[in-house]
Amino acid sequence: MVMTVPPASNTPPSPSCRVLCVGAAVLDTLFRVRSLPTGQGKLLPYDMLQVAEGMASSAAFAVARLGGSASLWAAVGGDATGERLIADLSKSGIDTSGMVLVEGARSAVSTILVDDQGERLIVPFYDACLHHTVKPVTAQDVSSFDAVLVDVRWPELALQSLLAAREARKPAILDGDVASDGVIEMLAPAASHIVFSQPAAERLAGSADLVEVVGLLKRRFPHAFISVTAGEKGSFWFDDATGGIFHLAAPQVTVVDTLAAGDIFHGAFALGTAEGMPIGETMRLASMAAALKCQVFGGRIGAPTRAEVGAALLDWSARGLAVLPNGPALEIAECSQTQSRLF
Amino acid sequence: MVMTVPPASNTPPSPSCRVLCVGAAVLDTLFRVRSLPTGQGKLLPYDMLQVAEGMASSAAFAVARLGGSASLWAAVGGDATGERLIADLSKSGIDTSGMVLVEGARSAVSTILVDDQGERLIVPFYDACLHHTVKPVTAQDVSSFDAVLVDVRWPELALQSLLAAREARKPAILDGDVASDGVIEMLAPAASHIVFSQPAAERLAGSADLVEVVGLLKRRFPHAFISVTAGEKGSFWFDDATGGIFHLAAPQVTVVDTLAAGDIFHGAFALGTAEGMPIGETMRLASMAAALKCQVFGGRIGAPTRAEVGAALLDWSARGLAVLPNGPALEIAECSQTQSRLF
Numbered sequence: 001m002v003m004t005v006p007p008a009s010n011t012p013p014s015p016s017c018r019v020l021c022v023g024a025a026v027l028d029t030l031f032r033v034r035s036l037p038t039g040q041g042k043l044l045p046y047d048m049l050q051v052a053e054g055m056a057s058s059a060a061f062a063v064a065r066l067g068g069s070a071s072l073w074a075a076v077g078g079d080a081t082g083e084r085l086i087a088d089l090s091k092s093g094i095d096t097s098g099m100v101l102v103e104g105a106r107s108a109v110s111t112i113l114v115d116d117q118g119e120r121l122i123v124p125f126y127d128a129c130l131h132h133t134v135k136p137v138t139a140q141d142v143s144s145f146d147a148v149l150v151d152v153r154w155p156e157l158a159l160q161s162l163l164a165a166r167e168a169r170k171p172a173i174l175d176g177d178v179a180s181d182g183v184i185e186m187l188a189p190a191a192s193h194i195v196f197s198q199p200a201a202e203r204l205a206g207s208a209d210l211v212e213v214v215g216l217l218k219r220r221f222p223h224a225f226i227s228v229t230a231g232e233k234g235s236f237w238f239d240d241a242t243g244g245i246f247h248l249a250a251p252q253v254t255v256v257d258t259l260a261a262g263d264i265f266h267g268a269f270a271l272g273t274a275e276g277m278p279i280g281e282t283m284r285l286a287s288m289a290a291a292l293k294c295q296v297f298g299g300r301i302g303a304p305t306r307a308e309v310g311a312a313l314l315d316w317s318a319r320g321l322a323v324l325p326n327g328p329a330l331e332i333a334e335c336s337q338t339q340s341r342l343f
Numbered sequence: 344m345v346m347t348v349p350p351a352s353n354t355p356p357s358p359s360c361r362v363l364c365v366g367a368a369v370l371d372t373l374f375r376v377r378s379l380p381t382g383q384g385k386l387l388p389y390d391m392l393q394v395a396e397g398m399a400s401s402a403a404f405a406v407a408r409l410g411g412s413a414s415l416w417a418a419v420g421g422d423a424t425g426e427r428l429i430a431d432l433s434k435s436g437i438d439t440s441g442m443v444l445v446e447g448a449r450s451a452v453s454t455i456l457v458d459d460q461g462e463r464l465i466v467p468f469y470d471a472c473l474h475h476t477v478k479p480v481t482a483q484d485v486s487s488f489d490a491v492l493v494d495v496r497w498p499e500l501a502l503q504s505l506l507a508a509r510e511a512r513k514p515a516i517l518d519g520d521v522a523s524d525g526v527i528e529m530l531a532p533a534a535s536h537i538v539f540s541q542p543a544a545e546r547l548a549g550s551a552d553l554v555e556v557v558g559l560l561k562r563r564f565p566h567a568f569i570s571v572t573a574g575e576k577g578s579f580w581f582d583d584a585t586g587g588i589f590h591l592a593a594p595q596v597t598v599v600d601t602l603a604a605g606d607i608f609h610g611a612f613a614l615g616t617a618e619g620m621p622i623g624e625t626m627r628l629a630s631m632a633a634a635l636k637c638q639v640f641g642g643r644i645g646a647p648t649r650a651e652v653g654a655a656l657l658d659w660s661a662r663g664l665a666v667l668p669n670g671p672a673l674e675i676a677e678c679s680q681t682q683s684r685l686f
Contacts, residue, residue, distance in 0.1 A: 029372060029452060031466050038381050040462040048452060048468035050424065080427045081393065087423070109391060111372060111454040113466065119383040123374050123456065125391035 017274035018069040020142060021267070022161045023151030023175070024054030025074035025089065025099070026108040026124065027081050028299055030259065036115045045113070049298050052088035054108065055151035055175055058260040058300035062267025062289060064093035067306040068274065070267075071095040071145070073157065075130045081107035105129035114297070118255055126153070134160065139167035146274035147171040149266060152179035155186060162190035171273045174224075175266045176200050188221050195269055197262055198230040210236050211323050214245050227283070229265050229290070231258065235283055237320070246320035248283050251291035251312070260300040265290040267303070280320050288312050360617035361412040363485060364610070365504045366494030366518070367397030368417035368432065368442070369451040369467065370424050371642055373602065379458045388456070392641050395431035397451065398494035398518055401603040401643035405610025405632060407436035410649040411617065413610075414438040414488070416500065418473045424450035448472040457640070461598055469496070477503065482510035489617035490514040492609060495522035498529060505533035514616045517567075518609045519543050531564050538612055540605055541573040553579050554666050557588050570626070572608050572633070574601065578626055580663070589663035591626050594634035594655070603643040608633040610646070623663050631655050 031045035053061070056074055063070035072094050076082030078101055085107055090096045110124040131153075137160035142148055148165035150158035152175065165172035174191035176184055178200045188194055196217065202208050205216040210230055218226045218238040227237035234250040268289035272282030288309050296302030304312075374388035396404070399417055406413035415437050419425030421444055428450055433439045453467040474496075480503040485491055491508035493501035495518065508515035517534035519527055521543045531537055539560065545551050548559040553573055561569045561581040570580035577593040611632035615625030631652050639645030647655075 029454060031454070031468060033466070036382055037379070037464050037466075039379055040458075040464055042465045042467070045466055045468050048449065050452065080430070084423045084427075106391065109372060109393065111374070111466070115383075121380050121383055122385045123376070123380075123388055123454070124385070125374060125388050 013275055016067055016069045017146040017271060018071065018144060019060070019063045019267070019270045019274050020071045020073065020145040020148045020161070021056040021060040021063070021150075021270070022073045022148065022154065022158055023056030024108065024153035025052060025057045025072065025076055025085050026054035026110050027051075027085055028053050028259075029109070029111045030297075030299060031111070031113050032297065033113050033115050036113055036119055036121050043113075047297065049301070051299050051301055052085045052092075053260055053263070053300040055153060055177065055263045055266070056149065057089055057094070058263030058303070059149055059151070059175070059267030059270065060089070060094045061092050061300045062264040062303045063271045065303045065305050066268055066271050066285075066289065066309065068271040069095070071098055073098045073100070073161070075100045075102050075105070075154065077101075077105040077107035077127060077130060078103035079107055081109060100133070100135070102130055102133065112259060112299075114257055114259065118258060120259065131156065137161050137164040139164050142170060143168045145170060147173060147270045149173040149175060149270040150187065151175040151266075152177055152183050152187065155179070155183045158187055159190055162187060166190060166192065171270070173266070173270050173273060175263070177262065178203065188224065191221075191224050193225040193269075193273060194221060194227070195266055196226075196228045198228060198233070201228040211245055211247070214238050225279070229262055231261070235265075235287055236323075237279065237283060239279065239322075242322070244322040245324075246280075247323045248287055248320040249318045251288055251316055251318070253291045253295050255294045257297045257299070257302065258294050260302075261290045261293050263300060264293045264303045268309075283320060284313060284316075284318075285309060288316060356618055359410055359412045360489040360614060361414065361487060362403070362406045362610070362613045362617050363414045363416065363488040363491045363504070364399040364403040364406070364493075364613070365416045365491065365497065365501055366399030367451065367496035368395060368400045368415065368419055368428050369397035369453050370394075370428055371396050372452070372454045373640075373642060374454070374456050375640065376456050376458050379456055379462055379464050386456075390640065392644070394642050394644055395428045395435075396603055396606070396643045398496060398520065398606045398609070399492065400432055400437070401606030401646070402492055402494070402518065402610030402613065403432070403437045404435050404643045405607040405646045406614045408646045408648050409611055409614050409628075409632065409652065411614040412438070414441055416441045416443070416504070418443045418445050418448070418497065420444075420448040420450035420470060420473060421446035422450055424452060443476070443478070445473055445476065455602060455642075457600055457602065461601060463602065474499070480504050480507040482507050485513060486511045488513060490516060490613045492516040492518060492613040493530065494518040494609075495520055495526050495530065498522070498526045501530055502533055505530060509533060509535065514613070516609070516613050516616065518606070520605065521546065531567065534564075534567050536568040536612075536616060537564060537570070538609055539569075539571045541571060541576070544571040554588055554590070557581050568622070572605055574604070578608075578630055579666075580622065580626060582622065582665075585665070587665040588667075589623070590666045591630055591663045592661045594631055594659055594661070596634045596638050598637045600640045600642070600645065601637050603645075604633045604637050606643060607636045607646045611652075626663060627656060627659070627661075628652060631659060
């Protein structure tokens with residue numbers, strides 16, 4: 001027997017929870033091409049889209065699409081791209097009043113080629129001057145939010161934001177993606193929740209066995225909730241209530257574009273956490289939001305609404321299964337029936 | 344003995360000549376990378392620049408930088424990129440009042456990767472809807488210009504503009520770059536001057552011997568002045584006064600970025616023609632303007648001023664040499680001394 005999805009996944013609380021996202025804002029130019037380039041010459045794309053995104057920005061958009069209230073702290077340069085980034089993100093329902101305009105710096109831009117096999121070539125440019133200045137962050141600054149999510153693109157502000165969130169007793173969530181040396185190490189101790197990307201987790205743990213990786217990362221950061229998103233391999237987490245490691249398969253979808261899927265996962269995770277959802281339901285919400293996004297070309301534009309995720313979750317019976325470190329996934333018969341125990 | 348450069352190359356006439364440029368306007372994103380990509384992954388550029396350019400736009404900028412008065416007819420979409428293109432080109436001294444904003448179309452954008460060997464990967468996107476509508480062009484519309492230059496990106500408007508220029512007895516110049524099938528064939532009969540790029544000329548003539556190519560193209564388009572720009576191989580043209588084919592070596596420069604060099608050549612050529620300069624001096628002006636541009640990263644941004652070109656021309660003794668079809672370049676001893684005869 002499979003339990004039905006609790007209402008929490010379908011209906012956001014009213015008033016909506018507030019999530020602060022801290023980090024990247026980038027003007028992405030996406031080109032769809034038949035195949036990726038292999039040297040010099042001219043490559044003609046058959047579709048193109050320009051969109052303001054970046055890890056924290058896309059996560060904020062996911063929060064807004066899922067019915068939450070999203071605020072973004074990110075820096076843009078004093079150029080036309082910066083104006084466009086702020087305008088585009090504001091139009092997308094994100095509160096951009098906390099964004100910073102840095103005169104003399106260039107806004108971040110990125111070109112992304114996506115081929116018909118879904119493979120990607122990313123050329124991101126970040127001006128080193130963009131993140132030089134960091135405003136101080138106090139517990140009071142973040143006290144009106146129900147969760148704070150930071151990425152690794154603006155480490156100094158991320159650290160201040162996480163520390164302020166901890167002081168304000170709010171969830172302090174780290175998007176643990178691949179970053180410059182030492183950034184994860186600096187931010188992780190300040191986080192209450194860490195959602196690692198697979199490459200970052202494997203690199204940090206020095207292992208490619210994701211169950212083992214989760215265990216190793218939990219031992220390294222025992223104070224925090226630890227999870228790893230691994231795309232089509234699903235997601236893994238350490239369940240602090242039971243001490244078990246859990247795996248949730250990825251929803252089966254026709255993948256068109258995985259760009260920003262991880263960010264949508266993080267945004268949904270932050271919103272679920274802000275709403276106080278049980279962790280298993282939070283992971284289901286985040287997994288489904290990310291999966292639905294992958295069916296649409298256009299990076300974060302494909303982020304689904306709460307109603308779309310809710311409908312898809314009704315049809316999706318998969319739940320987190322406890323798995324043994326260093327071994328195959330162990331199906332626990334009752335895990336899909338006794339949600340309260342497992343989640 | 345080498346003749347000194349005539350004042351025409353240094354000092355533009357007053358009031359400045361007016362050149363109308365018709366064709367492309369593109370928001371280019373230039374990335375400097377150590378080496379070009381060879382498949383999927385992430386490629387970190389070490390420099391980046393966004394600039395409004397495209398063939399006709401860059402040519403118009405060259406005209407303005409060289410002291411001419413430049414107007415641009417080009418289409419942009421009804422999007423943020425379109426606003427930026429018009430603002431950027433206006434700020435660069437180009438009269439954009441004749442530009443067209445096409446609601447429902449996306450502005451043209453292009454990403455260009457330039458590696459440390461100067462090799463390029465270009466990913467250009469043109470919305471098919473951008474050039475659907477063409478306004479009628481009369482001789483009166485172009486009568487206030489001293490020359491009209493068209494590229495191959497908006498063929499229908501280019502054709503009307505060339506025909507109007509011919510009717511108004513103004514130089515009607517075609518930038519004969521590689522284009523869709525039949526475009527050059529459609530435009531060339533309406534042009535009074537054609538400056539081919541090397542690949543387009545070779546493709547059209549079915550030969551890789553540039554002297555032979557010039558002869559073949561002259562026989563095909565006998566009504567027009569015929570020339571070919573060939574980058575570091577210099578430029579070639581058919582001299583209508585003597586019936587000879589001439590070659591002008593390229594100035595020796597340290598090449599950093601050849602992007603838009605051809606367009607700068609065309610803009611300078613159009614201005615020289617508008618000013619009524621002898622053809623040999625026009626080719627020297629255009630060659631030097633393009634060469635100086637190559638020393639600077641940033642596409643059309645590197646276009647030199649008239650004073651910069653004038654100073655460089657004083658130090659550059661090279662002049663067009665008559666060459667024999669199908670044979671090696673023939674040095675004519677007196678060619679650098681009897682400019683009036685050769686040019």
